[in-house]
Amino acid sequence: MSKTGAGNFFEDFRIGEVIRHATPRTITVGDVALYNGLFGPRFAVQSSDVFARAIGYPCSPVDDLLVFHVVFGKTVPDISLNAVANLGYAACRVLSPVYPGDTLSAESEVIGLKENSSRKTGIVFVRSTGCKPDGTKVLEYVRWVMVRKRDEAAPAGGDHVPRLPEAVLASTLGDACPRIDVASYDFTLAGSPYRFGDYQVGEKIDHVDGVTVEEAEHQIATRLYQNTARIHFDQFSAAQGRFGRRLIYGGHNGGRHVSPLFAGSTVFAWSEVLSRAEVPGRDEVGALRLRTVATKDRSCADFPLKAGEEDDPAVLLDLDYWVLMPR
Amino acid sequence: MSKTGAGNFFEDFRIGEVIRHATPRTITVGDVALYNGLFGPRFAVQSSDVFARAIGYPCSPVDDLLVFHVVFGKTVPDISLNAVANLGYAACRVLSPVYPGDTLSAESEVIGLKENSSRKTGIVFVRSTGCKPDGTKVLEYVRWVMVRKRDEAAPAGGDHVPRLPEAVLASTLGDACPRIDVASYDFTLAGSPYRFGDYQVGEKIDHVDGVTVEEAEHQIATRLYQNTARIHFDQFSAAQGRFGRRLIYGGHNGGRHVSPLFAGSTVFAWSEVLSRAEVPGRDEVGALRLRTVATKDRSCADFPLKAGEEDDPAVLLDLDYWVLMPR
């Protein structure tokens, strides 16, 4: 048998199957530095051990998005090596803070399968979880992805579309954030004077600054996450494909053609406050539900959206998520 | 009020005002590694904990230029988001060594303001300081920068041009360098046999090797410093601007047009020994005052300089600074 890994095809998945993913990873301050160099976050809590300790963390936690990408990267060789499209994400929750020195591993449960009528592909729904060695969950999310079949005639491993929540409930938030000492939270050092109470539902914020993405940057980022998705790395094959370019993001979405992002394009973003919520048992933080929309090569000063059925080719992403803010 | 940060304009500054900058930062070995990958320093003291300890440091200190860039980066959102030109730097001193694990924050005092006759811009003079949490100063420098006005009619917040030293005095050097055990300084491992006594005033050194700068490199470096200067990152807007390119360095200087550096250009450099000095109370090190001139796409074998009033378009930088050398 060939040791060349071909990845799983649609008919290889079974509902209820739990896949333990390879390559556990100890997250280090080196990973954090490279993530910072690639993305440029400026959260004081994640940037300064002193700031973090003052408000109740043992030291700066690792940025949630780095944790997400590391966990996600582990799932790629088993789940999406033969994907034709990432369709969606739901029910993503950060469950515990991660600190430099923590080791993360990941597993995925197949919670749904739906063969497409062409019998050439099918949709795989997985609930993926990132864990520390003691079993503490740090992250979980549901992802669904369209995966090729190896053999059109092969039977599907199940036929079930799971019911997924429209949004994460505010009542389930907060596990990844210890109780904060807001009196010690220095709003000047944090770079923003605004507290939970300063944000209004419906308020929109243009993030103004565009960032151009380079080939070396998305390749280094993808390797940092040990994500093996081929489309990032192989210009020789990409030159013969649909776009002729290595793909950074997008290109497909749920059967609709969504604007693909290539190197040399500039990403802009804006956000809207969708709702505000109390977090049970927490009087020192409140939760804001945000929508962040990202575009390429288009300013967000006028808050562009996809207009109904017709895709605005500039819109790359429309993300719905909660953040905790000090009160 | 919009939460979109627009930065300060000239009329927002007041003489004597002290601005505490956001985003304290714990410097890690990860930051050092990425800095090394981007700039390629080969100083034995900064590279080897064993070498550093042998001569009297507790471990390898962080490269002074990384410290400078991290402190400088913090000042950008408050001081120069609306800058049209960096005009100059003076009185920059490294005041204490920084080690991995140290947390840095920064503040700036406005020490001068001078509106330009057009009333469209003015010059802001700040003394910026980097500190550790216990208040130890690690770095200070004066910078002056031409900043746009929001409103031409607005009154300036002051009218004073501070007197700045032509050069740093040798008698003020040495605070960032502990007493060195020169007997344990291994000149072979250091990569150079030359001691303080081997350098003559007027001596010139061609640094020979050119280094080409890539877009991904200056973007990653700028994010590593949490510097938010837009001109590095937004090709979409830059394409509509004067150069049509993201700018790495230069482009303006004191109203004169100085050679801008863009990705794909190759940087060369040479240095001259301007003077030699004793450092008070230190018999194990001496100070050399150096001038380092950098050019783009031009060898420095013939030690090019800007010729009087006429700019040599190849010259990017003409830097005057002191270094300590073992005796």
Added chain:
Amino acid sequence: MSKTGAGNFFEDFRIGEVIRHATPRTITVGDVALYNGLFGPRFAVQSSDVFARAIGYPCSPVDDLLVFHVVFGKTVPDISLNAVANLGYAACRVLSPVYPGDTLSAESEVIGLKENSSRKTGIVFVRSTGCKPDGTKVLEYVRWVMVRKRDEAAPAGGDHVPRLPEAVLASTLGDACPRIDVASYDFTLAGSPYRFGDYQVGEKIDHVDGVTVEEAEHQIATRLYQNTARIHFDQFSAAQGRFGRRLIYGGHNGGRHVSPLFAGSTVFAWSEVLSRAEVPGRDEVGALRLRTVATKDRSCADFPLKAGEEDDPAVLLDLDYWVLMPR
């Protein structure tokens, strides 16, 4: 005398001479993170401290190739600054594991010299060794390289071609790998179910995924290793040279023109099992001798080789090495 370092020329080397190289280096988790971002390794032992400890390491060791490149980088300023061609490597052995926090230094013994008949160049053979401060050797290898003469008329410093082994003996392997607790080696987390016994001599494996190399990536990697080879960095001079491009790899080999690798090309690879061997005193691991062939802009599905005397322009590398596998 000019302090501009010109490097050694062929006539500067003497047989038996031992050169201590500059710039000792403490390897950190930051270096590991950047190496991971540039190369994308996914070895569980090197990735997870928890995995490493379970099988008998004190923590994750540093990837052998990072150790090789750091040691190699130190030799460049003394050995190959005036090289016209890297000719070969032999007898490379990893002798001790390296952990983050270890400091490496390097030295080289000149073990052979052979002037070329043109008298313009000669071949320098060195045995280079990487060491920890207590003298523990971590790596050694022999390299031979064609180096320019400063002066054609100068006499050579010796005339001797050392006898070099065709291959490393399996009986000398294993020093860098502590005794492994295979019962605790989790093959699922390792990402491969295959043990030593699952590999057959003559078996070939296509590694499938191509990786495109960018200018920023090879420049950052080369600086990470503190390797000063000019051909990586100076596009201004390269534009006037034979290729008109910065060189990533190859371009010369033993007088024959070997396929040079430039940015924008995509690298593919395949491997063959050449032989299997017991490691003396070790019943928990076995040794596989592998040949890995890398190509540019050419899939390796048909296992391409250089065909006898005629170079296949796609083949970049043909590497013969041993790996230890758990039984």
